[in-house]
Amino acid sequence: MITRAAGRGFSLTIAASLAFFTGGALAQSDGERLAAAQQEGQVTVYSSFPVARLRPVLDAFEADYPAISAEQLYAQTGQAISRVLAEHDAGRRGFDILITAWDPGYFTMDEQGALAHYDSPAAEQYDTQWAGPDHAWLNIWAGAQVIGYNTTLVDDPPQSWQDLADPRFEGQIAVGNPQTRGGVYWFYYHMYKLHGEQFLGELADNGVIIAPGPSAIAEWITSGRAPIGVTTDYSIVTQQDRGAPVDWVHPSEGVFFQVRGMAMAEDAPHPNAACIFYDWLVSEAGGQAVVDVLGLYSLNPNVAAPAGLPSLDELTILETDLEDFVEQEESITQTATDLLGAE
Numbered sequence: 001m002i003t004r005a006a007g008r009g010f011s012l013t014i015a016a017s018l019a020f021f022t023g024g025a026l027a028q029s030d031g032e033r034l035a036a037a038q039q040e041g042q043v044t045v046y047s048s049f050p051v052a053r054l055r056p057v058l059d060a061f062e063a064d065y066p067a068i069s070a071e072q073l074y075a076q077t078g079q080a081i082s083r084v085l086a087e088h089d090a091g092r093r094g095f096d097i098l099i100t101a102w103d104p105g106y107f108t109m110d111e112q113g114a115l116a117h118y119d120s121p122a123a124e125q126y127d128t129q130w131a132g133p134d135h136a137w138l139n140i141w142a143g144a145q146v147i148g149y150n151t152t153l154v155d156d157p158p159q160s161w162q163d164l165a166d167p168r169f170e171g172q173i174a175v176g177n178p179q180t181r182g183g184v185y186w187f188y189y190h191m192y193k194l195h196g197e198q199f200l201g202e203l204a205d206n207g208v209i210i211a212p213g214p215s216a217i218a219e220w221i222t223s224g225r226a227p228i229g230v231t232t233d234y235s236i237v238t239q240q241d242r243g244a245p246v247d248w249v250h251p252s253e254g255v256f257f258q259v260r261g262m263a264m265a266e267d268a269p270h271p272n273a274a275c276i277f278y279d280w281l282v283s284e285a286g287g288q289a290v291v292d293v294l295g296l297y298s299l300n301p302n303v304a305a306p307a308g309l310p311s312l313d314e315l316t317i318l319e320t321d322l323e324d325f326v327e328q329e330e331s332i333t334q335t336a337t338d339l340l341g342a343e
Contacts, residue, residue, distance in 0.1 A: 036272035038067040043273040048077040048100040060289040081105035088114040096274035102261040104326040110136040116264040122279040141296040142257035143232040146248040153227040160252040165202035174209040174226035178336035254316035
């Protein structure tokens with residue numbers, strides 16, 4: 001069912017007997033919704049995934065629903081969110097579904113009423129930590145941040161996040177520039193929560209090497225520029241697939257996921273097709289398509305992990321309180337920047 005938001009944390013449930021509200025689809029039988037979606041004939045996706053990467057996933061959807069065309073408009077995460085807010089303010093109905101790296105702007109879009117609150121029946125298997133307030137969004141895909149290392153240069157890699165400050169590894173470890181924020185901020189947030197501000201100072205004292213972000217770090221590990229680094233598991237797998245002598249460690253304290261979110265427009269131009277697409281993407285079929293194409297984890301627990309990666313139930317996953325995550329961003333980012341001397 002879709003509910004219409006009236007500010008964060010509060011929503012009004014519309015009677016299921018109604019067919020639409022302000023253009024948004026409500027609970028209907030599967031057959032009625034599918035017929036309406038086929039008549040709409042299209043779902044419009046705003047996404048920060050490059051078109052060439054996401055297109056095979058959209059093709060898989062179209063193979064299952066040939067009467068519905070899935071069209072993508074690409075924009076980086078911040079630009080996509082700004083566009084959603086601008087269109088909502090102007091009363092324009094531009095997108096049906098948004099898929100990006102999760103960003104604090106999801107709270108802003110929800111507070112301004114730009115997002116539908118869709119409780120997808122296909123998402124009932126998901127851990128509740130992945131859902132936004134009152135189903136304003138759902139985090140659907142993820143990559144784990146891990147400690148990667150060059151196997152020809154490192155015999156005994158760090159086994160924990162705490163080990164990154166061990167003098168044995170002085171000058172060998174690459175971490176992301178905190179001013180990059182985005183995916184890099186997940187690292188600093190969790191290090192601060194696990195080991196405190198003092199630990200960030202210990203990283204600086206250990207001569208960590210500042211890099212732009214996880215993808216660059218995986219390349220630096222491969223080249224030996226930094227034989228150890230904090231990166232994503234799928235970045236290491238990508239390097240392994242190219243024949244690089246690299247591997248990774250899941251730190252003993254646990255791993256944290258950098259998640260990708262999905263939301264539906266409150267005033268979606270193709271409301272029924274949007275629901276069909278949303279349900280498909282969070283289902284096992286959609287989740288498997290994402291694993292196969294993007295190499296990311298699906299947060300649907302019934303979908304197998306990407307090749308070469310452990311299953312979700314084999315991992316100790318550090319939870320992220322997203323409201324606290326947002327509230328702490330400025331202070332933690334500034335603290336890390338100051339302590340590491342990042343520019």
